[in-house]
Amino acid sequence: MKRIVAVGTEAAVRAHAERYRRFDDATVRGVVGTDIESNVDYDRSADYDRSVDADDSPKRDEADALDASTAPRYESLPEALEAADGTDVDGIDVCGPGVSHVDALETALEAGVPVRCDPPIALDAEQFDRLVSSASESEGWLVAHSPHRFSRMYGRLHSTVESGGIGPVGVARVERTAPFEGPGWNVSYDGVRAVAGHTEALCSVLAHDVDVLEWTFGPVERVFVRVRESERCDHAHAVLAFREGGRATAEIRWHRTETPAPRVGVEYSGKHGRLDFDEDDASTAFRAGATPLAVDPPEDDCRGRAIRAFLDRLGGTGAQPTNVAPASPSRVVVAARRSAAENRPVTLTEESQ
Amino acid sequence: MTVDIGICSTAHVNAEVYAALLSKLPSADLVGISGRNTERTRRRADAVGTAAMSHSELMRATDGVVVCSPTADHEELIDLALRHDVAILCEKPLETSLSAAKSIRDRCAERNVVAMMAMPIRFSRPMQRLKERYESGAVGDLLSVSGVNRGRMPGGWFVDPELAGGGAVADHTDHIVDIVRWITGEEVTEVYAETDTRFYDIPVEDVNLLSMTLSNGASFLLDGSWSTPQKNPFWGDAEVELVGSKETVSADCFGYRYSHVRDVGHEPYNESIYWGADPNNALLRGFVAAIRGEQTVAASFDDAVRTAAVIAAAYESVERGEPVDVTY
Numbered sequence: 001m002k003r004i005v006a007v008g009t010e011a012a013v014r015a016h017a018e019r020y021r022r023f024d025d026a027t028v029r030g031v032v033g034t035d036i037e038s039n040v041d042y043d044r045s046a047d048y049d050r051s052v053d054a055d056d057s058p059k060r061d062e063a064d065a066l067d068a069s070t071a072p073r074y075e076s077l078p079e080a081l082e083a084a085d086g087t088d089v090d091g092i093d094v095c096g097p098g099v100s101h102v103d104a105l106e107t108a109l110e111a112g113v114p115v116r117c118d119p120p121i122a123l124d125a126e127q128f129d130r131l132v133s134s135a136s137e138s139e140g141w142l143v144a145h146s147p148h149r150f151s152r153m154y155g156r157l158h159s160t161v162e163s164g165g166i167g168p169v170g171v172a173r174v175e176r177t178a179p180f181e182g183p184g185w186n187v188s189y190d191g192v193r194a195v196a197g198h199t200e201a202l203c204s205v206l207a208h209d210v211d212v213l214e215w216t217f218g219p220v221e222r223v224f225v226r227v228r229e230s231e232r233c234d235h236a237h238a239v240l241a242f243r244e245g246g247r248a249t250a251e252i253r254w255h256r257t258e259t260p261a262p263r264v265g266v267e268y269s270g271k272h273g274r275l276d277f278d279e280d281d282a283s284t285a286f287r288a289g290a291t292p293l294a295v296d297p298p299e300d301d302c303r304g305r306a307i308r309a310f311l312d313r314l315g316g317t318g319a320q321p322t323n324v325a326p327a328s329p330s331r332v333v334v335a336a337r338r339s340a341a342e343n344r345p346v347t348l349t350e351e352s353q
Numbered sequence: 354m355t356v357d358i359g360i361c362s363t364a365h366v367n368a369e370v371y372a373a374l375l376s377k378l379p380s381a382d383l384v385g386i387s388g389r390n391t392e393r394t395r396r397r398a399d400a401v402g403t404a405a406m407s408h409s410e411l412m413r414a415t416d417g418v419v420v421c422s423p424t425a426d427h428e429e430l431i432d433l434a435l436r437h438d439v440a441i442l443c444e445k446p447l448e449t450s451l452s453a454a455k456s457i458r459d460r461c462a463e464r465n466v467v468a469m470m471a472m473p474i475r476f477s478r479p480m481q482r483l484k485e486r487y488e489s490g491a492v493g494d495l496l497s498v499s500g501v502n503r504g505r506m507p508g509g510w511f512v513d514p515e516l517a518g519g520g521a522v523a524d525h526t527d528h529i530v531d532i533v534r535w536i537t538g539e540e541v542t543e544v545y546a547e548t549d550t551r552f553y554d555i556p557v558e559d560v561n562l563l564s565m566t567l568s569n570g571a572s573f574l575l576d577g578s579w580s581t582p583q584k585n586p587f588w589g590d591a592e593v594e595l596v597g598s599k600e601t602v603s604a605d606c607f608g609y610r611y612s613h614v615r616d617v618g619h620e621p622y623n624e625s626i627y628w629g630a631d632p633n634n635a636l637l638r639g640f641v642a643a644i645r646g647e648q649t650v651a652a653s654f655d656d657a658v659r660t661a662a663v664i665a666a667a668y669e670s671v672e673r674g675e676p677v678d679v680t681y
Binding site: 168169170171173175222224226227228230231232233235237239241245246247249251253255269270271272273274343344345 | 493494496497499503545547548549551552553559560562564566570571572574576578580581582585596597598599601674675676
């Protein structure tokens with residue numbers, strides 16, 4: 001039985017705790033939740049595609065309540081580890097945008113406990129270098145894959161590209177739109193924006209797309225970003241160049257007022273064809289009137305599958321990284337933030353290695 | 354009373370489209386098609402029941418010409434038209450270099466002839482509605498613009514850098530930059546370009562990604578790549594989204610489409626067919642009306658110079674690997 005401490009915003013922690021509960025080989029040893037009074041439904045507001053990760057089980061509220069009441073609650077990760085006497089925790093799950101939890105990541109790595117975290121692990125070069133260094137010196141390790149990698153949609157896109165289905169990539173395109181205050185995939189980034197700023201929040205979203213793009217097309221070599229902020233909404237676009245050729249654009253926009261429905265559009269164009277996906281394709285596949293209904297069973301949601309992969313690594317059945325895996329998406333985000341600030345393309349070799 | 358119109362050169366893919374439309378336009382007489390390739394010119398002329406002739410013969414016979422040659426030949430044909438005091442509707446871009454485009458613009462201004470660019474998207478009804486909505490103030494302060502104008506790789510002289518002035522950047526930057534300028538009244542002030550040749554084995558770029566800044570500070574992302582697969586059921590797209598302080602609005606020039614799946618023969622076949630009002634037809638009617646003095650040209654050669662400046666800045670950005678200011 002793997003003993004997990006979940007750290008993050010309250011809604012994220014509850015959602016993750018409930019997912020751990022699905023597995024027979026895991027238990028939530030403790031939770032460190034911030035924003036205790038939040039009543040945001042993480043399943044509707046998490047930082048991933050609603051369409052590929054939907055789970056509207058009617059038992060969800062009951063399950064959340066159960067986990068929230070049964071898992072010991074702590075004020076901080078050091079307190080949770082101390083309560084566990086340092087020997088009673090197998091893994092730490094940093095839920096939600098990892099950038100808001102640098103302290104938790106450092107604490108986990110210093111304690112030598114393996115940790116799972118949503119990318120990016122850091123937004124600035126100094127923090128990033130420190131975390132990579134901590135991870136390499138730690139007995140633990142850090143996995144920071146985007147849950148997108150574990151979704152059926154991205155998995156299908158990835159395998160089609162890998163099998164030569166569209167030939168070498170020419171242009172990949174990602175568009176994301178969401179309301180700021182939910183329901184949507186980016187509510188948890190509201191906190192990032194409040195603490196760090198709109199550029200940081202938008203770059204945090206970008207990390208997920210970079211992770212999936214690098215997984216599919218190889219390392220990003222160069223990034224150029226423009227970011228805009230307004231009372232109504234924030235916007236960023238990124239132009240990426242892959243080391244092995246091909247280019248990509250990612251556009252991210254979220255709104256405070258006149259909010260649109262959450263929307264994700266993905267298109268991969270290659271020498272021998274094109275793949276494209278729009279969230280509407282999935283969200284309308286099963287619906288009652290105009291209301292989309294979930295299709296996938298809980299065990300198929302991408303975040304649940306990401307957690308399963310983490311548990312497998314803890315159990316030794318999955319490969320264990322020596323330090324941070326993958327580090328590159330966070331490195332790209334550090335470069336993206338710099339590009340936005342300095343209005344120039346940033347080549348990844350300029351960033352820390 | 355009709356206006357005599359000719360099509361000058363059959364090299365451009367739109368020459369055939371314009372010929373078919375002009376042959377049915379009540380306000381115009383398609384008096385001829387000219388070209389260096391005698392056989393191809395004859396075939397095109399026969400197809401629409403008009404005469405094949407030399408460029409000089411055509412200039413003497415018409416009130417206005419539609420210049421459909423390779424871009425590098427525009428200047429020579431426009432000068433010929435100027436010598437005959439003939440109105441000009443020119444395919445984009447105006448020339449292969451910014452300096453040549455400026456020179457043409459200035460010569461046409463001196464002669465005071467009708468000189469218009471083939472920017473049919475200005476005649477697209479969704480785009481016209483978008484402009485109306487923007488001008489009404491509904492969008493508010495512009496925050497960002499996003500546009501796509503992807504298409505199939507056209508081949509032929511379009512992939513000859515000498516004749517076309519480049520690849521996808523030269524071919525697919527004009528329309529959306531022009532329409533955004535037209536709608537918003539803002540100019541592109543800075544361009545960062547990422548290009549590549551990934552889809553075809555050609556000597557020019559087929560990837561065209563431009564990150565721009567407008568004069569009001571709004572960001573502007575444009576994908577003008579030749580990334581539409583040759584077997585795609587529709588040739589490409591032309592879309593614009595405006596994000597403002599009050600609302601976000603978008604327009605899809607070719608959003609009106611239906612599908613045709615044909616189940617005969619041995620080859621699978623399906624096609625998306627545009628059923629909306631034809632912007633090319635409106636473009637030609639606008640040209641005829643301008644010759645008659647009934648309206649001003651929709652897109653002037655000065656507009657063409659401004660998009661040519663963006664294209665030049667994009668290529669300079671690729672060369673320098675950084676954002677560059679647009680010099681008009």
